[in-house]
Structures are given as C-alpha cells and as structure tokens.
Amino acid sequence: MKEKKIPELLIPAGNLEKMRTAVLYGADAVYIGVSGLSLRAQSAEMSLADLTNGVREAHARGVKVYAAINTFARNADLLQARLIIPELAAIPVDAVIVSDPGMIRLIKSLAPQLPIHLSTQANTTNSEAVRFWRDQGVKRIVLARELNLREVGEIAAAVPEVELELFVHGAMCMAYSGRCYLSAYRNQRSANEGDCTQSCRWEYLLYESTRPGDPLVLEEDERYTYLLSSKDLCLIEYLPEITAAGVRSVKIEGRMKSTHYVAVVARTYHWALNALIQNPGNYHCNPEWLAELKKISNRGYTTGFAFSEEKINETSPEIKYSQTHELAGTVLQYDSVRKRMLVGVRNHLAAGDQVELLLLDETVRIDTRIMVDANGKQLPEANNDNQIYLPLEREASIGAVLRQKVK
Ligand code: SF4
Known part of the structure; x- marks a missing residue:
C-alpha cells in the first residue's frame, strides 16, 4: 500500500455535551451546526456562546472545530450570515462548512482568513468540480456520498492540493444531495430546512392500481441509490483503502444522534485509526469494533457506494433500526477519596442493572447494587435527572458515558 497520511477522525457534535463527549472519546475534529444557518434542526445546532466555550475546550485538547453554515441561503438569511461569519472567525472556529456559493462569497469578503470546507450537499463528484471549488478558495471538499473509492482516489491524485473528506459511517440519505420532500409531505418537517424525520426509513409498499396484491420493490442501479x-x-x-485513496478526513454522520452514539462511534473509530497508525501494512478490523458499532442505533450496515460492484443495500422490510445498548448516565464528578462517582442518570436504572462505564481505552463493569443518594441513602432505583453515587476504583473523567442494555 502506498504510504499516505492517516486521516483525521471527524465526529458530529449536535450540542455542547456531545462536543465534549466527542473530544473525550478520541475525535481529532468535530463539526457542529450554527443556529439558524446549518442544514440541521435547532436540536442539532449550537448557540455562539456554547460554541465559544466548546471551541476553547476542544482547542485545549488539540481538537479542531468546524462550523456548518451549509444552508442554501435565501436573501432573508444573508443578514444573519453577515453577522455570524465574523463572529465565527473571532472565536475562532477552524473552518466553516458551506454549500452555497453566496455564502462562500460572503466569507471571502467578511473573513478571508477563515478556511472554507465545501459540504457534501454541494454534491462534488469529479476532479474538474474540485478544481472549480479550489479556484473559489475552498480548502477542503466533503465528497458526494455517491462516489466509490476508485473515483475518490482518482480525484485525490488529480487535485492533491485540495483536502478530501469522506463519510465513512452513519445513516445514508437516499435522496441525491439530500434534496427531498418526503419528510415534508409525510410529517410536515422539511429536510430542506434541516428538519428531516428520516421518513424514507419507514416501511412502505408501492402498489400499482391494477395489481393491488403485488407490491413493487423500488431500486435503481449502483450509480444512484436503492x-x-x-x-x-x-x-x-476499509480504513487502509480509504487512506490509500488519499482521503484526509473520515467523517461520521449523526449530529441528531445521542451522546451514547457519539461516545461509541468516536472511540471505536479512534481505536481503528490507532491500529492503522501502529501497523499500516497489517490492519485487521477487530470483531470487537464491529460488535461495539452494533450496540448503537443502526439499521444494519452496508459499504454503500465505496465499491462500485456493490449495491447500496437491499430494499427489505427486514431493515429496521436496532441498538442493544443505550445511555444510562454521565459522570458528573469523581471522588478519589471515597472511590465513587457522581452520576447524572439519563434513563431508568434499577439496583443490580448491568451498567458499563466507557473509558477511552476500556469498558468497565459497574456494580449498581449499591446506588446511594447525596445523603448516603441506598436507592432501589433511579430515574432520568436523578443524581446518584456509584462505586468506582479508578478515576473517570467528567462527561464519561455509562450505558446499559436496552430494556
Ligand atoms: S427523508 Fe430520507 S431521503 Fe429524504 S432527506 Fe430525509 S433522510 Fe434523505
């Protein structure tokens, strides 16, 4: 394999808590949405005040922060964009992710020092398009998800001065460029305003009126999607192949996903990339990593378009969301004298439930038979928002995630 630089691990951070989680569990960089200007609903956007704090903390740990302002702006959005762009530059975020050429023009005039990353929403699929965006001042391009790794490698070789970022994990939108009205029609929440309810993942049967008992399976060839x-x-x-293709940043989807998802996906890919750094010529995907990724919300996994001979997936009613584990709580404090941690409970927890504490490099079983409150009173159970103490021999960082099996 041709030696290439190991890619950066880029993790979604829908809010300040998730940003801290991503940093704690091995992200090299995080991406966030900015209120009102990202293609995600408000639940996955950050205020400038939170962003300022988050960037300070992330930079102290050597982690970069990219701010998505990837809305396709209408004229009415431009005033807010003019206000926000200089603020982002002053924080300073490490780059802004944009889709709209108008936003690029604004950034170049208002904050020319701010590196520009082009969002996957711009749907860049070939090296001439990459050159075009380079000439507009774009430093990095998040390639279209429809490309296979051979095409990615050809683009990287043709335009090596532009950094390429590639989605490697998470939910896939079946609409080309994410332009889709399914959620708006079915749920009155528009994907084009960043509020997709992922209606495409619901179960549908398409019937032709003359053949009512014979549902159609809809599929397209490998250039598009099922x-x-x-x-x-x-x-x-396939991280070695992705590295060999010249990808500079591997990106995880999921700004709307849970803190548990962020913790697991960040540390699992962190482990995998570390293994690649240590032994680039002999990378093996540890089955434990795949087992970890099945513990978070998923619909079964596919390699998507990465290999042109493969189809993106099967259209099958069997494809459903599943996850075996969920968030139990987070660590609020560690008491090294009494060897216990204060936990902010985020679920229902009964004494004796099997709970695991996720550390960056290991998973620790926690004894929940002795849950006590601040007064030392033993508790048979705890609920969301309760604060409890659980025993722990070794120190845990604030924000560390505890998980339990889905009940
Ligand atoms: S409904 Fe599905 S296809 Fe449409 S935008 Fe949302 S994720 Fe994409």
Missing part, C-alpha cells in the same frame, strides 16, 4: 430503505454506512473495515 429507494426508501437504506442500511447505514460502515467503512471501518
């Missing part, structure tokens, strides 16, 4: 029921992308087994 419709309506995509599995999730997972390329952890």
Whole structure:
C-alpha cells in the first residue's frame, strides 16, 4: 500500500455535551451546526456562546472545530450570515462548512482568513468540480456520498492540493444531495430546512392500481441509490483503502444522534485509526469494533457506494433500526477519596442493572447494587435527572458515558 497520511477522525457534535463527549472519546475534529444557518434542526445546532466555550475546550485538547453554515441561503438569511461569519472567525472556529456559493462569497469578503470546507450537499463528484471549488478558495471538499473509492482516489491524485473528506459511517440519505420532500409531505418537517424525520426509513409498499396484491420493490442501479430503505454506512473495515485513496478526513454522520452514539462511534473509530497508525501494512478490523458499532442505533450496515460492484443495500422490510445498548448516565464528578462517582442518570436504572462505564481505552463493569443518594441513602432505583453515587476504583473523567442494555 502506498504510504499516505492517516486521516483525521471527524465526529458530529449536535450540542455542547456531545462536543465534549466527542473530544473525550478520541475525535481529532468535530463539526457542529450554527443556529439558524446549518442544514440541521435547532436540536442539532449550537448557540455562539456554547460554541465559544466548546471551541476553547476542544482547542485545549488539540481538537479542531468546524462550523456548518451549509444552508442554501435565501436573501432573508444573508443578514444573519453577515453577522455570524465574523463572529465565527473571532472565536475562532477552524473552518466553516458551506454549500452555497453566496455564502462562500460572503466569507471571502467578511473573513478571508477563515478556511472554507465545501459540504457534501454541494454534491462534488469529479476532479474538474474540485478544481472549480479550489479556484473559489475552498480548502477542503466533503465528497458526494455517491462516489466509490476508485473515483475518490482518482480525484485525490488529480487535485492533491485540495483536502478530501469522506463519510465513512452513519445513516445514508437516499435522496441525491439530500434534496427531498418526503419528510415534508409525510410529517410536515422539511429536510430542506434541516428538519428531516428520516421518513424514507419507514416501511412502505408501492402498489400499482391494477395489481393491488403485488407490491413493487423500488431500486435503481449502483450509480444512484436503492429507494426508501437504506442500511447505514460502515467503512471501518476499509480504513487502509480509504487512506490509500488519499482521503484526509473520515467523517461520521449523526449530529441528531445521542451522546451514547457519539461516545461509541468516536472511540471505536479512534481505536481503528490507532491500529492503522501502529501497523499500516497489517490492519485487521477487530470483531470487537464491529460488535461495539452494533450496540448503537443502526439499521444494519452496508459499504454503500465505496465499491462500485456493490449495491447500496437491499430494499427489505427486514431493515429496521436496532441498538442493544443505550445511555444510562454521565459522570458528573469523581471522588478519589471515597472511590465513587457522581452520576447524572439519563434513563431508568434499577439496583443490580448491568451498567458499563466507557473509558477511552476500556469498558468497565459497574456494580449498581449499591446506588446511594447525596445523603448516603441506598436507592432501589433511579430515574432520568436523578443524581446518584456509584462505586468506582479508578478515576473517570467528567462527561464519561455509562450505558446499559436496552430494556
Ligand atoms: S427523508 Fe430520507 S431521503 Fe429524504 S432527506 Fe430525509 S433522510 Fe434523505
């Protein structure tokens, strides 16, 4: 394999808590949405105040922060963009992710020092397009998800001065460029305003009126997608091929996903990339990593378009969301004298439940038979928002994630 630089691990951070989680569990960089200007709903956007704090903390740990302002702006959005762009530059974020050429023009005039990353929403699929965006001042391009790794490698070789970023994990949108009205029609929440409810993942049967008992399976060839029921992308087994193709940043989807998802996906890909750094010529995907990725919300995994001979997925009613584990709580404090941690409970927890504490390099079983409150009173159970003490011999960082099996 030709030696290439190991890619950066880029993790989604829908809010300040998730940003801290991503940093704690091995992200090299995080991406966030900025209120009102990202293609995600408000639940996955950050205020400038949170972003300022988050960037300070991330930079102290050597982690970069990219701010998505990737809305396709209408004239009415430009005033806010003019206000926000200089603020982002002053924080300073490490780059802004944009889709709209108008936003690029604004950034170049208002904050020319701010590196520009082009969003996957701009749907860049060839090296001439990459050159075009380079000439507009774009430093990095998040390639279209429809490309295979051979095409990615050809683009990287043709335009090496532009950094390429590639989605390697997470939910896949079945609409080309994410331009889709399915959620708006079915749920009155528009994907084009960043509020997709992923209606394409629901179960549908398409009937022709003359053949009522004979539902159609909708599929397209490998240049596009299978419709309506995509599995999730997972390329952890192919990190050497992705590195060899010249990808500079591997990106995880999921700004709307949970803190548990962020912790697991960050540390699992962190382990995998570390293994690649240590032994680039002999990378093996540890089955434990795949087992970890099945513990978080997923619809079964596919390699998507990475290999042109493969189909993106099967349209099958069997494709459903699953996850074996969920968030139990997070560590609020560690008491090294009494060897216990204060936990902010985020679920229902009964004494004796099997709970695991996720550390960056290991998973620790926690004894929940002795849950006590601040007064030392033993508790038979705890609920969301309760604070409890659980025994722990070794120190845990604030924000560390505890998980339990889905009940
Ligand atoms: S409904 Fe599905 S295809 Fe449409 S934008 Fe949302 S994720 Fe994409």
